[in-house]
Amino acid sequence: MSQQLKGYITALIGIIVWSTTGIFMSHLITVYHIPAFVLALWRNLLVCIVLFPILLFMNRTLLRIKRNDLSLYHWYGFVLALLNTLWALSVQANGAAVATVLVYSSAGFTAIFAIWVFKERLGIIKGIAILLSLTGCVMVSNAYDGAVWSLNPLGVITGILSGVVFAIYTLMGKETARRGINTWNALFYSFTLGSIWITLFNLWPGMPGSTGSYMRLWPELPLNGWLILFMLSFVPTLLGFGLYNTSMNYLSASIANLLATLEPAMTAVQAYIFLDERMSVVQIIGSCIIILAVFVVQVEKEPKLEHKQQPA
Template identity: 55%
Template sequence: MSRLAKGYFIALVGITFWSLTGVFISYLLRQYAMPALQLAFWRNLLVCVALAPILAIRKIALLRLPPGQFTFFLFYGLLLALFNSIWILAVQANGAAVATVLGYSSAGFTALLARWFYGEKLGLPKLAAVGLSLTGLVLVSNAYSREMWQLNPLGVSTGLLTGLLFAGYNLLGKEAASRQINPWTALLYSFAFGALFILPLNLLPLPGAVSSVAELWPALPPAGWLTLLTLAFIPTLLGFGLYTLSMHYLPVSIASLLATTEPVLTAIEAYIWLGERLTVVQIAGSLIILSAVLIVQLEREPT
């Protein structure tokens, strides 16, 4: 197998695992009635519990918080906590397929935020991507429908916030890379601080929060715990790990383009295992969002 073929294979396997995130979350929410913020907390915590010993065995230095980066990771974790909480609420209200597509509306928001915070050029292609992202976001989230605002206000509002928060999280990932922080260290500490922020959110009268401190511990049967552990290991750690590894063999632009297959895979998986179906309008909105992602990726790097 050639180096390029190996990169494609590793990336596609990683993205396939990654695409299962929304499906596992939706299953836990439906099958075991886990409160959304409780699930967000345990997902973050279990990722840290699983990743820390792996890094300790592989290279102990990866466990060390980079000097002078505490405040950065505090903010990184806060944004991740908000994104994970809102996104899981979006999965609960809209389904795995819709929530995953909404995350990809971040392409347009990322272009805008990068212009404001990093002074990146916002040319015609990126402006087009912004317009397409916002159009697709409105269509997929049903934000154009007054009836949906009345029937499913949580679904519409979390849908609109998902792309914006994911864009902010992506920019902080870029900032971590510019500070030469190892991606595994960044993953560990962003999820660790994220768990710390989600914990008190569970004690507030918010949608998806538990009703008491005692309920923070999930009342799950063994099959439920296995599903929760699988969510932390397979889609999050293994998916992220393989996708990161693929960039040793592929140009970043190619790996990013391959990642746009995630919402398609999630839609297929959600249809097979959860019986979810997108409406014609949502399918059209999904295609518009993916076209915006492709414009941004193709404009970013010609390789």
């Protein structure tokens, strides 16, 4: 199996799992009325709680950090905190399907940032794929309708910002792969530091979605609510993030991000089934365009990436 094919398969499995994120989040917000920032905090915390003993007993070397990587970990955690809080706010304001689509407006930003940071080549085929993915995102989110921007400015702003931040997150994941940092090591410390940052966000009074007090950080959930929160943390978050980050050992940042644009279509189908969210004809066409962009990007030949062996 080629390095590129291995990257495609790993990314696609991660994206299928990851596509359930918006469904879990929307259910917790609408049914149990958990604040967006509290949801983001506990999503991160539970990942750390379950991952620490696994790494400790299976391979404790994965808990080690190189001193020259401390700055990268710090900013990686900060960016992840921004991504998770913005995404939670967007789900609250837009619903699962639209919020997920808006995250993937990041494709264009990722390609531009990758040219600047990693000197990646932006060929004609990749450029067409980016244009297709962004067009599909606009159609699915109804962003072409001016009324949507005037009626729901918080939803549009948080949705677009989540796309920008996701692009930065993708590039930082690419940097950890370039440095030979183990995926699970990066995942654990980014979520740990991200939890600290989200706690600080929660204590910021007046910020939309925050609690403004440490007394309200513990979510008042019944047993069923806690079960769903655990599922959100362990299934799409832990497994999805891990597989997606692993794929960037084999794929360029912009390719990985374009493959991830499959998620909105998957989430939209699940939202239709489980949340009774309906898609218009335009949104269905937009979803098809997004999927087309994913296949178009595979036409482009990727340069071989030097894969550094991860600690076993």
